[in-house]
Amino acid sequence: MRNDTSDIFFKYFLALFPCLILLLVGGILYQLLSxxxxxxxKFGFKFFASRTWDPVIDEFGALxxxxxxxxxxxxxxxxxxPIGVGSAIYLAEYAPSSVSKAISMLIDLLAAIxxxxxxxxxxxVLVPLMRxxxxxxxxxxxxxxxxxxxxxxxVGVLSASIILAIIIVPFIISISREVIMTVPKVYKEASYAxxxxxxxxxxxxxxxxxxxxxxGAIILxxxxxxxETMAVTMIIGNNPNMTFSxxxxxxxxxxxxxxEFSEATSEMYLSALIEIGLVLFIVSIVVNILARLLIWTVTxxxxxxxxxxx
Amino acid sequence: xxxxxFDLIFERTKTRRYLxxxxxxxxxxxxxxxxxxxxxxxxxxxxxxxxxxxxxxxxIHLPKPVGEPGGGMANAIVGTLTLxxxxxxxxxxxxxxxxxxxxxxxxxxxAQLIRFTTDVMNGIPSIVFGIFAYVIxxxxxxxxxxxxxxxxxGLMMIPMITRTTEQFVRMVPNQLxxxxxxxxxxxxxxxxxxxxxxSLGGIMTGIMVALARVAxxxxxxxxxxxxxxxxHHNLMQPIAALPLQIFSYAISPYDDWHxxxxxxxxxxxxxxxxxxxxxxLFVARRNKFLGGR
Numbered sequence: 001m002r003n004d005t006s007d008i009f010f011k012y013f014l015a016l017f018p019c020l021i022l023l024l025v026g027g028i029l030y031q032l033l034s035x036x037x038x039x040x041x042k043f044g045f046k047f048f049a050s051r052t053w054d055p056v057i058d059e060f061g062a063l064x065x066x067x068x069x070x071x072x073x074x075x076x077x078x079x080x081x082p083i084g085v086g087s088a089i090y091l092a093e094y095a096p097s098s099v100s101k102a103i104s105m106l107i108d109l110l111a112a113i114x115x116x117x118x119x120x121x122x123x124x125v126l127v128p129l130m131r132x133x134x135x136x137x138x139x140x141x142x143x144x145x146x147x148x149x150x151x152x153x154x155v156g157v158l159s160a161s162i163i164l165a166i167i168i169v170p171f172i173i174s175i176s177r178e179v180i181m182t183v184p185k186v187y188k189e190a191s192y193a194x195x196x197x198x199x200x201x202x203x204x205x206x207x208x209x210x211x212x213x214x215x216g217a218i219i220l221x222x223x224x225x226x227x228e229t230m231a232v233t234m235i236i237g238n239n240p241n242m243t244f245s246x247x248x249x250x251x252x253x254x255x256x257x258x259x260e261f262s263e264a265t266s267e268m269y270l271s272a273l274i275e276i277g278l279v280l281f282i283v284s285i286v287v288n289i290l291a292r293l294l295i296w297t298v299t300x301x302x303x304x305x306x307x308x309x310x
Numbered sequence: 311x312x313x314x315x316f317d318l319i320f321e322r323t324k325t326r327r328y329l330x331x332x333x334x335x336x337x338x339x340x341x342x343x344x345x346x347x348x349x350x351x352x353x354x355x356x357x358x359x360x361x362x363x364x365x366x367x368x369x370i371h372l373p374k375p376v377g378e379p380g381g382g383m384a385n386a387i388v389g390t391l392t393l394x395x396x397x398x399x400x401x402x403x404x405x406x407x408x409x410x411x412x413x414x415x416x417x418x419x420x421a422q423l424i425r426f427t428t429d430v431m432n433g434i435p436s437i438v439f440g441i442f443a444y445v446i447x448x449x450x451x452x453x454x455x456x457x458x459x460x461x462x463x464g465l466m467m468i469p470m471i472t473r474t475t476e477q478f479v480r481m482v483p484n485q486l487x488x489x490x491x492x493x494x495x496x497x498x499x500x501x502x503x504x505x506x507x508x509s510l511g512g513i514m515t516g517i518m519v520a521l522a523r524v525a526x527x528x529x530x531x532x533x534x535x536x537x538x539x540x541x542h543h544n545l546m547q548p549i550a551a552l553p554l555q556i557f558s559y560a561i562s563p564y565d566d567w568h569x570x571x572x573x574x575x576x577x578x579x580x581x582x583x584x585x586x587x588x589x590x591l592f593v594a595r596r597n598k599f600l601g602g603r
Contacts, residue, residue: 010498011415017407018416018424021468025431028438031445086341094335095342103342105590110349112586114526116553117575120560121352124359124568166348173345197331220433227435229529230553234561254437254529261441262533277441281434288433292426 028281036275038268047275053240053256055265060272062279064240068157068250072232073225075161075246076168081218083165084172088214091173092180093202104177111170119234122163127154127235130162135247150245153237158246160236167228168221175220179213179298180206216294223287227280229254253280353579360576363569368577373539373555376564383574385541389456389550390525393535396460396545397524401467402517408468409475409513414501425476428469439465440530448534456542456549459535463527467520474516478509515589522585526578528553552578 050061131154237249374381447458490500536548559571
């Protein structure tokens with residue numbers, strides 16, 4: 001192979017771009033850190049423990065938003081994981097190939113819907129349904145639990161969690177399905193040969209083999225749920241209170257940024273909001289690294305990007 | 311003294327196991343069915359609510375003030391197209407060059423590092439990209455602008471484009487490269503004249519998928535592009551965008567604006583779905599053609 005100057009030049013020219021990607025990610029971290037230094041220095045760790053969020057006296061604490069993000073993400077996973085893993089098993093193991101392909105394509109469409117449209121649907125379809133039917137029903141029959149008490153507005157933590165669940169479920173399905181399909185066929189055949197039924201094979205062989213990857217998919221979905229902004233902002237009611245009542249309005253890290261960023265008047269206010277952005281950035285990086293490591297152990301480094309869109 | 315009838319026990323558990331095996335299919339199917347129902351519900355509401363507000367005026371008029379009938383989202387549609395073009399100009403060169411470098415030149419460790427970084431970057435919440443664009447663009451220039459919105463969206467496209475470009479470049483058979491090299495072409499000519507043209511279709515698909523993903527993004531535009539009820543005159547001004555307009559109309563208290571929001575949502579979703587369907591058909595055909603990856 002010839003190795004003239006133009007070739008060397010081309011190689012190093014191209015090499016600039018992946019380095020630029022590394023620089024960009026580092027740059028995001030640096031900019032977030034330096035723009036939020038005001039709030040970091042003033043509040044320190046108290047930022048994560050204080051419940052005061054008062055722009056008038058420049059006192060900021062992020063606890064209600066952290067609480068809201070944890071609560072909605074947890075509930076969303078609670079709803080999305082059984083449905084997602086169940087669907088993935090159905091699509092990978094039971095459905096005839098043509099049906100599986102058709103359903104997968106439709107579920108990919110679900111993943112492609114922009115979150116602002118989920119929000120729109122949430123405001124005009126889900127919220128009235130929750131207010132008039134679902135929440136009165138829950139209040140009547142499960143009202144003895146603290147989760148289902150309190151005034152019923154329709155907007156609130158429960159509605160937001162349901163929307164979140166619908167948004168993250170396609171990610172769980174597409175990755176879990178790919179992971180389940182990597183289980184070698186001989187394992188399944190060995191299990192059938194021992195007289196196991198199909199369901200027993202799924203439980204004891206396939207899920208045992210795929211559980212690390214499925215767990216990775218769930219963590220990845222958790223990352224999505226934590227960072228999801230628009231649909232939640234439109235549905236959750238945007239009120240920084242901390243109760244376990246799922247009917248009450250709440251607030252999340254992402255939605256407080258979306259709502260208040262462009263009206264932040266003081267330096268400190270803006271700095272506090274950017275610090276919340278920094279928290280989101282770090283949490284999502286940690287969650288993603290964890291999830292990718294888990295998924296990579298199963299798929300040996302092959303990106304699922306083109307197959308699953310994540 | 312009774313004896314244990316093993317056959318009977320075996321028969322009973324067997325029946326129970328087989329019954330359970332039959333039932334579970336329906337439970338699992340139900341999981342998928344719920345999701346299909348959700349998709350159906352969202353799409354049917356979009357059509358029912360949106361169609362009535364969708365007319366020619368919607369595509370050629372500016373938004374009207376509250377109370378005046380009519381009005382459209384012409385500026386928002388043009389604004390979204392402008393923002394997407396800016397995003398392409400910013401995101402595609404970086405993603406494309408990185409993808410090619412990863413497959414053609416990079417050593418294993420560097421390639422794994424970049425792959426990992428792009429995968430992680432893919433999971434950063436979109437609103438964080440908005441904050442970044444705000445800090446590096448809006449603050450120094452002291453104005454919300456189309457330019458900063460384009461940067462935010464372009465950044466989000468980079469990881470997707472890098473990974474898909476790398477995958478499609480890898481699909482190009484090595485014999486083609488060797489043939490080029492055997493003819494005495496330097497490696498860069500082989501890449502530019504042989505590898506790129508033969509993987510161009512796939513690369514374009516990757517770009518389209520990335521575009522479809524950022525086309526509906528609202529959060530990173532909230533405090534970069536900001537929105538505008540009139541035409542923009544240059545790229546250093548706030549600019550309207552379809553998702554932003556849908557958002558602000560949806561949370562407004564006016565029925566007329568709600569109808570417009572639904573109409574905007576129909577337009578947005580048709581664009582996004584069309585790109586997605588087209589590219590997944592393309593990928594399916596390509597995979598069949600090349601016998602998988």
